[in-house]
Amino acid sequence: MSFDLEAGETLALIGPSGCGKTTVLKLLNRLVEPDAGEVLLSGAPSRGVSAPAWRRRMGYVIQSAGLFPHLTLAENIAVTPGLLGWSPAEIAGQIARLFELIGLPEADFAGRYPAALSGGQAQRIGLARALAGNPEIVLMDEPFSALDAMTKDALIDDVARLRSEIGFAAVIVTHDFAEALRFANRVAVMQAGEIVQIGPAGDLMAAPANKTVAQMLEAPKRTAAAVSEAFEQAR
Amino acid sequence: MFAEELAVFPSRYGGHLTLSIAAIATGLAVSIPLGIRAAAQPRLAGPALGAASLVQTIPGIALLALMVPLLGGRIGFWPAYCALTLYSVLPILRNTIVGLQGVDAGIREAALGVGMTPGQSLVRVQLPIAAPVIVAGLRTSSVWVVGAATLSTPVGAESLGNYIFQGLQTRNWGAVVFGCLASAGLALVLDQTIRLFERAAEQRSKRLAGFGAAGLALVAAPLLLALPSAGPAPAPAADFSIAAPSLEGRQVTIAAKSFTEQYILADLIAGRLEAAGARVDLRQGLGSTLAFDALASGEIDLYVDYTGTVWATLIEREDVPPRAVMYAETSAWLWDSHGVLAFAPLGFENAYAYAVTQQTAQAKGLSAVGDLAGSGLTLASDPEFFGRPEWVRTRDLYGLADLSVRGMESTFMYEAVASGEVDVITAYTTDGRIDAYGLVLLDEPAGALPPYDAFILMSPRAAQDRALHTALAPLAQAIDSQAMRSANGRVDIDRVSVSQAAGELARRIDADAGDSGAGRGP
Numbered sequence: 001m002s003f004d005l006e007a008g009e010t011l012a013l014i015g016p017s018g019c020g021k022t023t024v025l026k027l028l029n030r031l032v033e034p035d036a037g038e039v040l041l042s043g044a045p046s047r048g049v050s051a052p053a054w055r056r057r058m059g060y061v062i063q064s065a066g067l068f069p070h071l072t073l074a075e076n077i078a079v080t081p082g083l084l085g086w087s088p089a090e091i092a093g094q095i096a097r098l099f100e101l102i103g104l105p106e107a108d109f110a111g112r113y114p115a116a117l118s119g120g121q122a123q124r125i126g127l128a129r130a131l132a133g134n135p136e137i138v139l140m141d142e143p144f145s146a147l148d149a150m151t152k153d154a155l156i157d158d159v160a161r162l163r164s165e166i167g168f169a170a171v172i173v174t175h176d177f178a179e180a181l182r183f184a185n186r187v188a189v190m191q192a193g194e195i196v197q198i199g200p201a202g203d204l205m206a207a208p209a210n211k212t213v214a215q216m217l218e219a220p221k222r223t224a225a226a227v228s229e230a231f232e233q234a235r
Numbered sequence: 236m237f238a239e240e241l242a243v244f245p246s247r248y249g250g251h252l253t254l255s256i257a258a259i260a261t262g263l264a265v266s267i268p269l270g271i272r273a274a275a276q277p278r279l280a281g282p283a284l285g286a287a288s289l290v291q292t293i294p295g296i297a298l299l300a301l302m303v304p305l306l307g308g309r310i311g312f313w314p315a316y317c318a319l320t321l322y323s324v325l326p327i328l329r330n331t332i333v334g335l336q337g338v339d340a341g342i343r344e345a346a347l348g349v350g351m352t353p354g355q356s357l358v359r360v361q362l363p364i365a366a367p368v369i370v371a372g373l374r375t376s377s378v379w380v381v382g383a384a385t386l387s388t389p390v391g392a393e394s395l396g397n398y399i400f401q402g403l404q405t406r407n408w409g410a411v412v413f414g415c416l417a418s419a420g421l422a423l424v425l426d427q428t429i430r431l432f433e434r435a436a437e438q439r440s441k442r443l444a445g446f447g448a449a450g451l452a453l454v455a456a457p458l459l460l461a462l463p464s465a466g467p468a469p470a471p472a473a474d475f476s477i478a479a480p481s482l483e484g485r486q487v488t489i490a491a492k493s494f495t496e497q498y499i500l501a502d503l504i505a506g507r508l509e510a511a512g513a514r515v516d517l518r519q520g521l522g523s524t525l526a527f528d529a530l531a532s533g534e535i536d537l538y539v540d541y542t543g544t545v546w547a548t549l550i551e552r553e554d555v556p557p558r559a560v561m562y563a564e565t566s567a568w569l570w571d572s573h574g575v576l577a578f579a580p581l582g583f584e585n586a587y588a589y590a591v592t593q594q595t596a597q598a599k600g601l602s603a604v605g606d607l608a609g610s611g612l613t614l615a616s617d618p619e620f621f622g623r624p625e626w627v628r629t630r631d632l633y634g635l636a637d638l639s640v641r642g643m644e645s646t647f648m649y650e651a652v653a654s655g656e657v658d659v660i661t662a663y664t665t666d667g668r669i670d671a672y673g674l675v676l677l678d679e680p681a682g683a684l685p686p687y688d689a690f691i692l693m694s695p696r697a698a699q700d701r702a703l704h705t706a707l708a709p710l711a712q713a714i715d716s717q718a719m720r721s722a723n724g725r726v727d728i729d730r731v732s733v734s735q736a737a738g739e740l741a742r743r744i745d746a747d748a749g750d751s752g753a754g755r756g757p
Binding site: 029031051053056062067068070080083084130 | 341
């Protein structure tokens with residue numbers, strides 16, 4: 001497996017459960033170390049860099065948000081900048097900026113604990129924490145799949161907006177093709193540990209590389225058809 | 236009512252607190268790193284928890300007693316500390332493992348994902364999240380340890396257990412209750428103090444931390460009671476001239492086994508030595524064989540034992556020679572095999588004797604042990620007795636096999652025979668309750684019950700000490716059975732304190748010496 005990501009580009013990894021999407025993500029931030037091969041960031045290989053230092057240059061968002069329950073929201077966001085050795089003033093400025101970017105009022109939220117948040121709010125804080133170290137790339141492992149449809153919709157918009165405002169590359173793991181379509185410049189379809197096809201969503205739909213890719217696109221197509229039919233009738 | 240208890244409270248409480256805190260702190264220092272490793276390596280968790288649980292199943296008093304031989308015969312702080320430390324491990328270890336394993340996998344992944352090293356993840360995320368569970372283990376452990384520390388008295392470490400053990404033996408229920416309440420109170424206050432500090436940390440509350448500090452102050456406060464007397468000890472011997480080498484300022488450690496007579500004699504001897512200027516360290520309530528081991532190894536300087544006890548349990552001989560022969564052979568054996576000096580016989584025997592009430596004696600026509608044969612009566616004795624050769628010998632010699640036997644704590648058997656709950660007991664011949672309950676001692680013409688001459692044993696070091704010998708010489712042959720029995724009765728029946736009974740006995744000895752030895756002087 002080999003793929004490149006341009007600065008500011010977003011790649012969606014999709015595929016059935018167990019196909020290795022999450023493992024690819026963990027290889028990127030070295031929660032899993034490769035038996036062979038290498039990962040480069042801005043042209044520099046990971047070899048020779050300690051794993052924690054490597055991860056501080058990357059944001060990481062997981063499905064359960066994984067906020068630290070014993071720290072306030074502001075402290076959660078401040079973790080990576082603290083590890084990077086920023087000054088308190090720099091950290092405070094970054095916290096204020098991120099609360100504003102994710103649309104939660106700092107005055108209300110900074111001192112709260114994660115237990116007091118809804119799922120969507122927790123995931124926003126998770127995102128803010130991932131962005132706090134000004135990473136070159138953000139890795140997201142099914143960040144929206146635990147959320148209800150409305151919350152998910154609003155959050156996808158927010159992430160897209162943040163990406164255009166701040167400018168970071170992203171790799172997002174999902175099993176929802178519609179999510180990948182709304183979000184990613186390119187889509188990589190995985191099957192049994194291999195990338196079977198990678199390219200812009202339109203290319204995949206126009207010329208699926210094999211039967212599995214075609215089947216994987218069938219379901220969202222049928223959903224889309226059903227949805228447009230419903231809208232036609234309503235009109 | 237508790238004046239006497241209060242006087243020794245600071246040192247007993249201090250001993251108890253020092254032992255408990257030291258054991259809990261060591262337990263914490265061992266369990267948390269072990270728990271951290273075990274939580275990360277489940278293969279280690281099983282054996283570690285298994286070993287800690289095994290320790291927990293050993294009865295506390297046995298665990299403490301076992302530490303003495305394991306530490307090569309040491310008594311006092313160290314065996315108690317080691318046993319209590321082992322005791323403290325399980326709750327902390329278990330809760331550390333459970334607490335760390337309970338940290339959500341997503342949170343652990345996130346900790347690494349944001350760029351923490353494994354060590355930072357442990358210290359900044361996993362341990363703080365597991366802290367409430369670990370602290371709950373610490374609280375359990377502290378309550379256990381403070382409770383179990385009362386059992387350190389028999390291994391020679393001073394603790395609140397001294398009240399309980401001594402109270403049980405001298406039937407001073409007030410002292411027993413006092414010891415229990417003090418120990419329970421300490422456990423509760425310590426538990427709540429830890430809880431307050433935990434909540435203060437959790438809520439980042441200075442106010443709660445203040446309450447916690449108040450709790451600590453409360454724990455430490457009783458120690459301050461000791462301060463006024465912590466200065467140089469008064470020297471009662473200042474105007475007391477002894478021509479022989481002086482014991483001025485010397486430390487002498489005296490042990491007492493756990494029964495009234497031993498407490499009185501230890502107090503009596505301590506009084507003599509203090510009058511000669513020595514500083515006396517009393518180790519009260521020591522287990523019977525522990526006292527000898529501690530003496531032979533030099534942990535203590537002297538204590539009172541009985542020829543029959545040494546003969547049967549140490550020399551392991553089963554024959555019964557006449558009294559003087561046993562004294563001579565026992566003394567020779569002690570000196571040859573342990574360098575222990577049989578310093579002087581005190582003048583009385585504390586032997587076993589079969590005793591019945593006067594009613595039973597009349598009703599059944601009992602006057603000698605042989606009359607018990609075929610009577611079908613119930614015999615009570617301390618559990619030790621039925622394991623001794625003298626029981627086997629008297630049973631076989633006098634045909635006592637059909638008596639039904641019951642082992643019970645010696646404190647309770649006198650009341651049991653007086654109330655008719657049992658018919659016969661093996662009384663100790665110096666026990667004050669023989670007179671108080673009007674018991675009849677049955678004749679034992681064949682001499683199958685061995686003699687139990689009380690004598691002072693001295694450690695190899697004390698055996699060389701002329702000043703010690705001089706100070707204790709007046710006690711040789713100075714106490715007859717009647718004097719000892721009435722001193723015991725003062726405590727067990729009249730409920731005066733041990734030190735008062737010892738004081739009265741001392742004056743009686745001095746008066747006797749004055750009567751018979753006029754002109755004795757330096």
